[in-house]
Amino acid sequence: MLANVLLENRPRNPQELADYEQNVTDAMSVVFPKLPTGLDVNVKFLGVDQFEFTPECIVFDLLNIPLYHGWLVDPQQQDVIEVIGQSGYNQLVEKIIECKASSDDQEGSRGDLAEQFLSSTASQLTYYGICELHRKLKEGELAVLFRNNHFSTILKHKKYVFSLVTDQGFLHKTQCVWETLSSVEGDNEFCDGGFHAYQEEEASAAPAESADFNEEHDYLLALSLQQQEEQETRAAPRSQQAAPLSDYELARQLQAEEQRLALEEDEEDAEPAQVAPSPRSNQYMAQPRRTPPPSAPVPDNPPPSRGKSSKDCHIL
16 A cells, blocks of 8 residues: 555656655665564654654655654753754763763753753653644644654644544544644543544443443354254264253252162062071972882781780889
């Protein structure tokens, strides 16, 4: 996209074409490798459009994008202006180090004065710089503001300078688009896309809408997964369709098994106990039953019985 814009902005004059192509080559070799980490921009403190010339600044000139900053010295501070002069930020830091390392008291005072200016304007924006931005920008002009090592989009609308809201905290506040550039401390006003005062009530509905959207998205996702699982179950063989038992079904199955075992034990206890026969009776019962021999016929005249001898012992 940038390459197309650079090609469209090629000058018609052949004498300017050589310089333009050289600038494009320098910008491509320096700017694009540094885009992920940031561009090296060095401001000067006497004008909102004054920067130290670096290859990174070439790309803004090639794309016809105005680049501004608001870190200016108030003209009433003549002593500070004398110390700073035309120095950029990097040069001013080096000057402070040299002055404080000097044994000359006057140089030391100059270093302390410059250091106090940097510490008192740590936000990299002064009220004089804000006034100069309002004076410098034209009505409806779109430009880039460099501040705190960040680039912001600014626009002048009805004599006021607005900065595009890009902070992460306003991600869900879709109606908050612009911020007025009118205060150093950050006490600015927010506006919507039509440059009307931003209403906080409208921002409160954004998280709720986002939560409803996330809830509906989760429901649709769960429903889709359930339908996909049912389709896979129908397509699977019957041997693979048996779903694993849930914890409740498994507990009921175990309870039924325990009840069945307990019922069988109760039936066994109710039957009469059988005494096991002794080994001797087993031996007796195992022997075959003998048939008694047939009785001998009784004779008609039985023989007389023998008399008892005198030697027989009688027990009274």
